[in-house]
Amino acid sequence: MTRSVFMTVLRRDLKLASRRRIDALLPLAFFMVALSLFPLGVGPEPKTLQEIAPGIVWVCALLASMLSVNALFNGDLADGSLEQMLLAPTSSIALAAAKAAAHWLLTGLPLIVATPLAGLMFGMSAPAIAALALGLTLGTPILSLLGTLGAALTLGLRSGGMLLILIVLPLATPALIFGAGAVGMVEAGLSASGHFSLLGALLICSLIGAPVATAAALRISTE
């Protein structure tokens, strides 16, 4: 029962996204544009760019995720389908998990694929790019999960977008620290396995905790 709710919602969201392909690509476009602002603003000095690259890529990934998570529930809220889904005797936790999964597939996954390009932009070495990609693979689901929670809490609010970012950013800080730190370790020739393990632990905690909290938030926001 839970699994079919998850798959139903997930497939529905992906299908809806496929009808608006341009919108679905916006986070990726934002990511690339925001990234390229930094060499322009900071200057093309390769050493500087290499140093700041991990942090900047992570921050831009974070912002891109947050900007697109806003609209996660808006459509369903507007046409009343969200209330229907919550009223139905099915698991709202599964619903929350499906929404996060859809967000990750639509936003997180493209970001991971774009990582090599981002890495080249900043002149990163191949091992560094690999570390960055692995970090983002573990980290973007965390961002999607936390973002979904934030979207549920700020459902329907006028100040939604900015408020969402203010709420979620502190929560996402550990992932940012470990993800960017891992790249730093690899670039320094050290092992980043500790960072990745911790990132993995964060992912597991988010997987367990976030959908539950999101389901609670949805109930709070729609009552």
Added chain:
Amino acid sequence: MTAQPLRFFSFAAPSRFYALAGRLLPLFWVMAVVLSAIGLYIGFFVAPTDATQGDAYRIIFIHVPAAWMSMLLYLVMAFWAGIGWAFNARTAAMVARAIAPTGAMFTFLALWTGAFWGKPTWGTYWVWDARITTELILLFLYLGYIALVNAIDDVKRADQAGALLAIVGSVNVPIIYFSVAAVSLKNKSAKISTTAAPKMASTMLAAMLIMTFAFWAYAFAVVFMRTRTLLIERESHTAWVAQVVERKIPG
């Protein structure tokens, strides 16, 4: 036997809490002022000048209490918000909301005084170590809570959403602390040991502890003030508020 727990929970009733808080207010203010006076006296006129840090170390008499209060108040806020959510207790929810601005203030003070302690002592206003970073994130958590509850018009939804956010935040704070600590430990970049307070003479410790209690009394006072205000604002349609107001109207 059952009278005892009833008596405790009966103070959750808005009118009783309002009256009780009102009676306790002067007590807390007196405590805050007296304890501050004693603490500051000991801190400035009894505690000696530090060998390494000179007189700059005297900032810790407000820095450390502010930091402790900022963390304690967040947990207390999350606790009462949770109680309010779990038991649908209006007064508990109001107490949580009343705590937030004071908690944010103490967090800001901890950062501000910490910066002014850091500059003469270690040469820099700021460093991204575990404690300072966590304190900064704590400030953002407070601000996020305040922003969220203020953005939601429906009072009940605002209280509950705030409770959820506060609880999630409480879980997150230790995670943030350990993540920054773990990373800086690996990088060995934290050359500055910002945890090194001066070797504490007992007078220094005494002053710090007394100031902590002073801040604690202050926090009680301000939080009770705000809770009373929230009670009036939210329960303005009730008979007990009308009575409170009428007592203010002569004749």
Added chain:
Amino acid sequence: MSWNSAAEFFAMGGYGLYVWSSYGVTAALMLAEPLLARQRHGQALREAEAQTFTRETE
């Protein structure tokens, strides 16, 4: 601890700026906060008064 003069006290061994900036801002905020709270409380009472009045005179 004995300070030889008021000037010495305020100088705080050369760290006067840091010490008094810290204490100054702390004092300012811890005075402003309760004052603001009292102000808001007065406002709430006045508004409740107005509400009660309108109800009674209806």
